[in-house]
Amino acid sequence: MKRLAVLGHPVAHSRSPAMHNAALAELGLGEEWRYEAIDLAPDEFERRVRAMPGEGFVGANVTVPHKGAALALADTLSETAREIGAANTLSFEAGEIRAENTDAQGLLDALSSSPAGVRALVLGAGGAARAAVWALLRDSARVDVWNRTALRAEHLCEELGGTPVSDPEQPAYGLIVNTTAVGLRGEDPFAELPLNEAGFAAGQTVVDLVYGERSSPLLSAAGSAGATTIDGIEVLVRQGALSLRMWTEQDPPLDTMRTAARLPD
Numbered sequence: 118m119k120r121l122a123v124l125g126h127p128v129a130h131s132r133s134p135a136m137h138n139a140a141l142a143e144l145g146l147g148e149e150w151r152y153e154a155i156d157l158a159p160d161e162f163e164r165r166v167r168a169m170p171g172e173g174f175v176g177a178n179v180t181v182p183h184k185g186a187a188l189a190l191a192d193t194l195s196e197t198a199r200e201i202g203a204a205n206t207l208s209f210e211a212g213e214i215r216a217e218n219t220d221a222q223g224l225l226d227a228l229s230s231s232p233a234g235v236r237a238l239v240l241g242a243g244g245a246a247r248a249a250v251w252a253l254l255r256d257s258a259r260v261d262v263w264n265r266t267a268l269r270a271e272h273l274c275e276e277l278g279g280t281p282v283s284d285p286e287q288p289a290y291g292l293i294v295n296t297t298a299v300g301l302r303g304e305d306p307f308a309e310l311p312l313n314e315a316g317f318a319a320g321q322t323v324v325d326l327v328y329g330e331r332s333s334p335l336l337s338a339a340g341s342a343g344a345t346t347i348d349g350i351e352v353l354v355r356q357g358a359l360s361l362r363m364w365t366e367q368d369p370p371l372d373t374m375r376t377a378a379r380l381p382d
């Protein structure tokens with residue numbers, strides 16, 4: 118058995134096992150490969166990851182709060198993971214742990230068109246924001262960054278590029294990406310973020326990385342205004358597909374992954 122897992126804390130809500138197991142079945146690898154969710158507290162993370170190759174694991178996805186720790190323990194890093202400062206994908210090969218970041222390319226793949234030349238607003242300054250800012254700058258967007266704690270946005274921009282903003286002008290952006298945790302526990306995005314419910318416009322693309330059982334209030338408002346909306350499940354599918362391709366060297370079945378990620382268990 119070749120084992121894969123998502124490592125997080127908490128991780129029970131993750132759609133990754135359903136999504137990856139459906140993809141593995143579709144690829145005819147369902148007998149040989151299995152993907153599971155493993156909840157690891159931060160103080161257990163490194164010891165457990167180092168034991169995984171001996172337990173038949175060939176790779177893992179890493180989610181909150183372990184993306185920095187995953188980078189720190191790896192023997193080799195991709196250029197992308199090193200620059201972003203976070204890893205969401207580990208591969209165990211020939212006694213080595215390799216760290217990669219597929220969140221960045223996953224976001225770009227989820228966009229229906231290239232962000233080149235587009236004025237983009239990234240909300241947040243955590244790990245997810247770093248991947249988004251890195252990806253959008255690499256593809257030549259003009260990136261502004263807003264964060265509740267302004268100093269974190271300033272530090273992020275010093276390291277990666279982009280411009281910190283404190284009072285973004287919502288209609289001025291062609292692309293708005295919410296990477297904050299707002300909405301995860303039912304918070305009102307229009308109370309917590311510098312956005313107005315009526316401030317979206319057709320022609321904008323709005324991405325909300327938060328995904329839950331209900332559709333995000335942010336995307337509902339954007340969609341009502343005629344904006345293109347991309348939800349966190351689509352970005353999850355795209356980053357997962359890139360990880361799965363690295364592990365299996367096969368073309369991931371995107372539609373199967375989307376369907377499985379959206380189905381309730």
Ligand code: ATR
Pocket residue numbers: 181240241242243244245246264265266269296297298299304309310
């Ligand atoms: P991740 O790695 O998933 O990005 P993180 O590093 O914990 O996670 O970052 C969470 C982000 O959500 C941060 O930008 C955080 O803002 P602060 O830096 O000010 O903490 C943002 N966030 C969380 N709750 C928020 C809220 N109620 N309003 C605005 N931003 C919030």
